[in-house]
Amino acid sequence: MTFSERLHEKLQPIWRENHQHPFVTEMGEGTLDPEKFRFFMVQDYLYLIEYAKLFAIGASKATNVETMGRFAKLLDVTMNEEMALHREYAKKFGITEQELEEASPSPTTLAYTHYMLHVGQNGSLSDLVAALLPCAWSYWEIGRELAVIPGAADHPLYGEWIRMYSSEEFAQTAQWCIDLLDELTADSSEAELQKLETIFLNTTRFEYMFWDMAYHQTMWPMKA
Ligand SMILES: Cc1ncc(CN)c(N)n1
Numbered sequence: 088m089t090f091s092e093r094l095h096e097k098l099q100p101i102w103r104e105n106h107q108h109p110f111v112t113e114m115g116e117g118t119l120d121p122e123k124f125r126f127f128m129v130q131d132y133l134y135l136i137e138y139a140k141l142f143a144i145g146a147s148k149a150t151n152v153e154t155m156g157r158f159a160k161l162l163d164v165t166m167n168e169e170m171a172l173h174r175e176y177a178k179k180f181g182i183t184e185q186e187l188e189e190a191s192p193s194p195t196t197l198a199y200t201h202y203m204l205h206v207g208q209n210g211s212l213s214d215l216v217a218a219l220l221p222c223a224w225s226y227w228e229i230g231r232e233l234a235v236i237p238g239a240a241d242h243p244l245y246g247e248w249i250r251m252y253s254s255e256e257f258a259q260t261a262q263w264c265i266d267l268l269d270e271l272t273a274d275s276s277e278a279e280l281q282k283l284e285t286i287f288l289n290t291t292r293f294e295y296m297f298w299d300m301a302y303h304q305t306m307w308p309m310k311a
Pocket residue numbers: 131134135169221222223226294297
Protein backbone atom coordinates (compact mmCIF):
# COMPACT_ATOMS: atom_id res chain seq x y z
CA MET A 88 0.00 0.00 0.00
CA THR A 89 1.41 3.43 -0.90
CA PHE A 90 1.52 6.16 1.73
CA SER A 91 -1.24 8.13 -0.04
CA GLU A 92 -3.49 5.04 -0.03
CA ARG A 93 -2.83 4.61 3.69
CA LEU A 94 -3.73 8.27 4.35
CA HIS A 95 -6.87 8.09 2.24
CA GLU A 96 -8.08 4.93 3.93
CA LYS A 97 -7.22 5.95 7.48
CA LEU A 98 -8.69 9.43 7.26
CA GLN A 99 -11.94 8.46 5.50
CA PRO A 100 -14.22 9.55 8.41
CA ILE A 101 -12.88 13.11 8.55
CA TRP A 102 -12.53 13.18 4.74
CA ARG A 103 -16.24 12.33 4.38
CA GLU A 104 -17.22 14.95 6.97
CA ASN A 105 -15.35 17.45 4.88
CA HIS A 106 -17.17 16.48 1.68
CA GLN A 107 -20.53 16.47 3.43
CA HIS A 108 -20.19 19.89 4.97
CA PRO A 109 -23.37 21.92 4.24
CA PHE A 110 -21.32 24.51 2.34
CA VAL A 111 -20.27 21.79 -0.10
CA THR A 112 -23.59 19.95 -0.35
CA GLU A 113 -25.56 23.18 -0.78
CA MET A 114 -23.20 24.25 -3.56
CA GLY A 115 -23.97 20.94 -5.29
CA GLU A 116 -27.72 21.47 -4.83
CA GLY A 117 -27.44 25.11 -5.92
CA THR A 118 -29.09 26.27 -2.67
CA LEU A 119 -26.07 27.87 -0.99
CA ASP A 120 -26.67 31.47 0.14
CA PRO A 121 -24.62 33.61 -2.33
CA GLU A 122 -23.47 35.81 0.61
CA LYS A 123 -21.72 32.77 2.09
CA PHE A 124 -20.08 32.07 -1.25
CA ARG A 125 -18.99 35.69 -1.54
CA PHE A 126 -17.40 35.50 1.92
CA PHE A 127 -15.70 32.24 0.94
CA MET A 128 -14.32 33.69 -2.30
CA VAL A 129 -12.67 36.63 -0.57
CA GLN A 130 -11.14 34.43 2.16
CA ASP A 131 -10.09 31.83 -0.39
CA TYR A 132 -8.31 34.47 -2.45
CA LEU A 133 -6.30 35.50 0.62
CA TYR A 134 -5.69 31.83 1.33
CA LEU A 135 -4.41 31.18 -2.20
CA ILE A 136 -1.94 34.08 -2.05
CA GLU A 137 -0.26 32.30 0.88
CA TYR A 138 -0.79 28.79 -0.48
CA ALA A 139 0.98 29.72 -3.72
CA LYS A 140 4.08 30.59 -1.67
CA LEU A 141 4.31 26.92 -0.68
CA PHE A 142 5.01 26.09 -4.32
CA ALA A 143 7.82 28.65 -4.36
CA ILE A 144 9.26 27.06 -1.21
CA GLY A 145 8.79 23.62 -2.81
CA ALA A 146 10.77 24.75 -5.85
CA SER A 147 13.61 25.91 -3.60
CA LYS A 148 13.60 22.61 -1.66
CA ALA A 149 13.33 20.35 -4.73
CA THR A 150 16.34 18.12 -5.33
CA ASN A 151 15.96 17.83 -9.10
CA VAL A 152 15.15 20.13 -11.99
CA GLU A 153 11.99 18.28 -13.02
CA THR A 154 10.38 18.68 -9.57
CA MET A 155 11.53 22.28 -9.41
CA GLY A 156 9.87 22.96 -12.78
CA ARG A 157 6.62 21.32 -11.66
CA PHE A 158 6.46 23.48 -8.54
CA ALA A 159 7.11 26.57 -10.68
CA LYS A 160 4.23 25.51 -12.97
CA LEU A 161 1.92 24.96 -9.98
CA LEU A 162 2.76 28.44 -8.71
CA ASP A 163 1.86 29.85 -12.13
CA VAL A 164 -1.39 27.87 -12.43
CA THR A 165 -2.50 28.88 -8.93
CA MET A 166 -1.79 32.59 -9.45
CA ASN A 167 -3.01 32.87 -13.03
CA GLU A 168 -5.76 30.26 -13.41
CA GLU A 169 -7.19 29.31 -10.03
CA MET A 170 -7.03 32.88 -8.71
CA ALA A 171 -8.40 34.19 -12.03
CA LEU A 172 -11.60 32.28 -11.16
CA HIS A 173 -11.77 34.21 -7.90
CA ARG A 174 -11.13 37.52 -9.68
CA GLU A 175 -14.02 36.73 -12.07
CA TYR A 176 -16.33 35.89 -9.18
CA ALA A 177 -15.22 39.07 -7.39
CA LYS A 178 -16.26 41.09 -10.46
CA LYS A 179 -19.69 39.45 -10.36
CA PHE A 180 -20.00 40.47 -6.72
CA GLY A 181 -18.78 44.03 -7.43
CA ILE A 182 -15.49 43.57 -5.52
CA THR A 183 -12.37 45.18 -7.03
CA GLU A 184 -9.02 43.36 -7.16
CA GLN A 185 -7.59 45.86 -4.71
CA GLU A 186 -10.44 45.20 -2.28
CA LEU A 187 -9.80 41.47 -2.64
CA GLU A 188 -6.12 41.78 -1.83
CA GLU A 189 -6.68 44.21 1.02
CA ALA A 190 -9.46 42.22 2.72
CA SER A 191 -8.86 41.08 6.30
CA PRO A 192 -8.13 37.40 6.74
CA SER A 193 -10.38 35.52 9.16
CA PRO A 194 -8.81 33.73 12.14
CA THR A 195 -9.18 30.40 10.31
CA THR A 196 -7.55 31.73 7.14
CA LEU A 197 -4.65 33.06 9.21
CA ALA A 198 -4.28 29.87 11.24
CA TYR A 199 -4.43 27.56 8.21
CA THR A 200 -2.01 29.54 6.03
CA HIS A 201 0.42 30.21 8.87
CA TYR A 202 0.50 26.53 9.81
CA MET A 203 1.20 25.45 6.22
CA LEU A 204 3.88 28.07 5.73
CA HIS A 205 5.49 27.16 9.05
CA VAL A 206 5.67 23.50 8.03
CA GLY A 207 6.83 24.39 4.52
CA GLN A 208 9.57 26.74 5.68
CA ASN A 209 10.87 24.71 8.60
CA GLY A 210 10.31 21.13 7.47
CA SER A 211 11.50 18.80 4.72
CA LEU A 212 10.09 18.61 1.19
CA SER A 213 7.92 15.65 2.33
CA ASP A 214 6.55 17.75 5.19
CA LEU A 215 5.66 20.50 2.73
CA VAL A 216 3.89 18.13 0.34
CA ALA A 217 1.98 16.47 3.22
CA ALA A 218 0.80 19.94 4.29
CA LEU A 219 -0.39 21.07 0.86
CA LEU A 220 -1.85 17.81 -0.38
CA PRO A 221 -5.29 17.86 1.36
CA CYS A 222 -5.94 21.19 -0.36
CA ALA A 223 -5.42 19.86 -3.88
CA TRP A 224 -6.74 16.36 -3.27
CA SER A 225 -9.95 17.23 -1.41
CA TYR A 226 -10.99 19.95 -3.91
CA TRP A 227 -10.41 17.53 -6.77
CA GLU A 228 -12.63 14.93 -5.09
CA ILE A 229 -15.28 17.49 -4.16
CA GLY A 230 -15.24 18.90 -7.70
CA ARG A 231 -15.73 15.41 -9.16
CA GLU A 232 -18.51 14.53 -6.70
CA LEU A 233 -20.41 17.75 -7.36
CA ALA A 234 -19.94 17.54 -11.14
CA VAL A 235 -22.00 14.35 -11.37
CA ILE A 236 -25.03 15.92 -9.67
CA PRO A 237 -27.46 16.67 -12.53
CA GLY A 238 -27.34 20.36 -13.43
CA ALA A 239 -24.72 21.27 -10.79
CA ALA A 240 -21.94 22.07 -13.28
CA ASP A 241 -24.32 24.37 -15.19
CA HIS A 242 -25.51 26.33 -12.18
CA PRO A 243 -25.30 30.09 -12.99
CA LEU A 244 -23.24 30.88 -9.87
CA TYR A 245 -21.61 27.66 -8.66
CA GLY A 246 -21.18 25.90 -12.03
CA GLU A 247 -17.90 27.63 -12.87
CA TRP A 248 -16.42 26.65 -9.51
CA ILE A 249 -17.48 23.02 -10.01
CA ARG A 250 -16.10 22.92 -13.56
CA MET A 251 -12.74 24.30 -12.42
CA TYR A 252 -12.21 21.76 -9.63
CA SER A 253 -13.49 18.78 -11.65
CA SER A 254 -11.29 19.72 -14.63
CA GLU A 255 -8.61 17.47 -16.05
CA GLU A 256 -5.96 20.08 -15.33
CA PHE A 257 -6.86 20.25 -11.65
CA ALA A 258 -6.92 16.45 -11.52
CA GLN A 259 -3.37 16.34 -12.90
CA THR A 260 -2.16 18.82 -10.27
CA ALA A 261 -3.62 16.76 -7.44
CA GLN A 262 -2.31 13.50 -8.89
CA TRP A 263 1.19 14.92 -9.27
CA CYS A 264 1.22 15.95 -5.58
CA ILE A 265 -0.02 12.48 -4.57
CA ASP A 266 2.65 10.78 -6.68
CA LEU A 267 5.38 13.06 -5.33
CA LEU A 268 4.44 12.26 -1.73
CA ASP A 269 4.48 8.53 -2.52
CA GLU A 270 7.86 8.84 -4.20
CA LEU A 271 9.36 10.85 -1.33
CA THR A 272 8.09 8.38 1.29
CA ALA A 273 8.88 5.11 -0.50
CA ASP A 274 11.74 4.34 1.97
CA SER A 275 10.58 6.34 4.99
CA SER A 276 10.56 4.90 8.51
CA GLU A 277 7.29 4.39 10.39
CA ALA A 278 8.19 7.30 12.69
CA GLU A 279 8.62 9.58 9.67
CA LEU A 280 5.30 8.40 8.17
CA GLN A 281 3.52 9.11 11.44
CA LYS A 282 4.89 12.63 11.53
CA LEU A 283 3.68 13.20 7.94
CA GLU A 284 0.31 11.68 8.78
CA THR A 285 -0.11 14.25 11.58
CA ILE A 286 0.69 17.11 9.20
CA PHE A 287 -1.75 15.74 6.60
CA LEU A 288 -4.41 15.27 9.29
CA ASN A 289 -3.94 18.84 10.54
CA THR A 290 -4.43 20.44 7.12
CA THR A 291 -7.37 18.10 6.43
CA ARG A 292 -8.92 19.45 9.66
CA PHE A 293 -8.18 22.97 8.51
CA GLU A 294 -10.01 22.21 5.24
CA TYR A 295 -13.12 21.36 7.27
CA MET A 296 -12.69 24.48 9.39
CA PHE A 297 -12.40 26.60 6.25
CA TRP A 298 -15.79 25.39 4.93
CA ASP A 299 -17.27 25.97 8.36
CA MET A 300 -15.76 29.43 8.65
CA ALA A 301 -17.24 30.38 5.26
CA TYR A 302 -20.65 28.86 6.01
CA HIS A 303 -20.96 30.86 9.24
CA GLN A 304 -18.97 33.86 7.92
CA THR A 305 -16.85 33.73 11.04
CA MET A 306 -14.46 36.59 11.76
CA TRP A 307 -12.92 37.56 15.12
CA PRO A 308 -15.45 37.35 17.98
CA MET A 309 -14.66 40.90 19.13
CA LYS A 310 -15.34 44.07 17.10
CA ALA A 311 -12.01 45.98 17.19
C1 LIG B 1 -9.12 26.41 1.48
C2 LIG B 1 -8.81 25.83 0.11
N1 LIG B 1 -8.39 24.55 0.02
C3 LIG B 1 -8.10 24.07 -1.23
C4 LIG B 1 -8.19 24.82 -2.38
C5 LIG B 1 -7.86 24.25 -3.70
N2 LIG B 1 -6.64 24.78 -4.20
C6 LIG B 1 -8.61 26.12 -2.22
N3 LIG B 1 -8.76 26.95 -3.26
N4 LIG B 1 -8.94 26.63 -0.95
